[in-house]
Amino acid sequence: xxxxxxxxxxxxxxxxxxxxxxxxxxxxxxxxxxxxxxxxxxxxxxxxxxxxxxxxxxxxxxxxxxxxxxxxxxxxxxxxxxxxxxxxxxxxxxxxxxxxxxxxxxxxxxxxxxxxxxxxxxxxxxxxxxxxxxxxxxxxxxxxxxxxxxxxxxxxxxxxxxxxxxxxxxxxxxxxxxxxxxxxxxxxxxxxxxxxxxxxxxxxxxxxxxxxxxxxxxxxxxxxxxxxxxxxxxxxxxxxxxxxxxxxxxxxxxxxxxxxxxxxxxxxxxxxxxxxxxxxxxxxxxxxxxxxxxxxxxxxxxxxxxxxxxxxxxxxxxxxxxxxxxxxxxxxxxxxxxxxxx
Numbered sequence: 001x002x003x004x005x006x007x008x009x010x011x012x013x014x015x016x017x018x019x020x021x022x023x024x025x026x027x028x029x030x031x032x033x034x035x036x037x038x039x040x041x042x043x044x045x046x047x048x049x050x051x052x053x054x055x056x057x058x059x060x061x062x063x064x065x066x067x068x069x070x071x072x073x074x075x076x077x078x079x080x081x082x083x084x085x086x087x088x089x090x091x092x093x094x095x096x097x098x099x100x101x102x103x104x105x106x107x108x109x110x111x112x113x114x115x116x117x118x119x120x121x122x123x124x125x126x127x128x129x130x131x132x133x134x135x136x137x138x139x140x141x142x143x144x145x146x147x148x149x150x151x152x153x154x155x156x157x158x159x160x161x162x163x164x165x166x167x168x169x170x171x172x173x174x175x176x177x178x179x180x181x182x183x184x185x186x187x188x189x190x191x192x193x194x195x196x197x198x199x200x201x202x203x204x205x206x207x208x209x210x211x212x213x214x215x216x217x218x219x220x221x222x223x224x225x226x227x228x229x230x231x232x233x234x235x236x237x238x239x240x241x242x243x244x245x246x247x248x249x250x251x252x253x254x255x256x257x258x259x260x261x262x263x264x265x266x267x268x269x270x271x272x273x274x275x276x277x278x279x280x281x282x283x284x285x286x287x288x289x290x291x292x293x294x295x296x297x298x299x300x301x302x303x304x305x306x307x308x309x310x311x312x313x314x315x316x317x318x319x320x321x322x323x324x325x326x327x328x329x330x331x332x333x334x335x336x337x338x339x340x341x342x
Contacts, residue, residue, distance in 0.1 A: 002303045005030035008070035009038040019299040026303045028189030030058040059086050077102040084109045089116040094169040094317030114307045118312040119319035121173035126294040128248040141233030147214040148230045152222035162199040167218040185341045186333040191297040253282030
């Protein structure tokens with residue numbers, strides 16, 4: 001049994017508490033938060049959990065094996081470092097840290113103390129994203145041309161981070177998980193329409209080897225909640241809509257090819273062209289997906305990695321890669337869309 005202490009009882013913390021209480025392999029002993037109201041909320045739901053406003057109560061408890069951090073990103077490094085220094089396994093809400101140097105330090109500390117360091121990139125554990133990876137690995141779409149990713153909604157505005165830090169880690173972690181490599185460069189433009197100096201809308205382009213282009217739009221200023229990814233290959237195309245309740249992934253047997261013209265070239269053929277553009281419009285299908293809650297899969301994976309001394313799918317290095325991409329995006333934002341190479 002892995003005993004867990006959760007730091008942060010805001011929006012995401014209670015979801016983590018619920019899932020760690022349901023794995024059958026873990027037990028939540030503590031919850032820490034600075035708000036009496038949030039601690040009371042947790043206590044009403046889980047009377048057996050001890051609550052405190054001092055996170056060191058969790059870290060100093062010898063019965064606690066793992067610390068789960070669901071606090072603002074600016075606090076991640078300090079909290080995770082304290083936990084790792086006191087031989088606690090650590091799960092951190094995305095992004096792992098606000099700067100890559102801090103993430104590197106946490107990775108080294110976890111390796112030195114032989115501890116599990118994992119980032120809550122929940123989407124990497126969804127049946128939908130894992131099905132897409134299976135489809136890509138099997139080359140069902142063929143050579144990938146473009147990927148378009150949209151993650152927009154109205155709010156929630158943050159005072160300490162911009163929309164890129166808030167929303168882009170989801171799509172960046174999905175993207176790196178699917179493609180399996182880092183982009184060669186990024187370009188980004190954004191605007192701060194509501195809060196001064198905090199971008200609330202951003203357009204991002206990421207270039208990958210093989211002439212693959214990824215276009216990403218993140219925004220707090222859209223009347224609709226949209227979570228859609230379109231992947232265009234030279235064989236087939238795929239659309240992933242996370243707002244769909246049943247058919248989140250659909251594969252389309254559509255595309256465009258060039259076919260050599262069989263007509264002989266003749267000077268009298270005023271409209272003759274060597275190649276014809278041929279449009280393919282076949283059927284579409286929605287692969288069957290498991291309906292297990294992704295957060296439960298992620299929490300169970302964290303516990304399994306502790307028990308089996310294994311490396312998590314979204315380990316510290318995975319978190320570091322996401323932060324490095326975001327740092328490059330931030331640099332491009334500050335330089336009016338300048339291309340930044342990684």
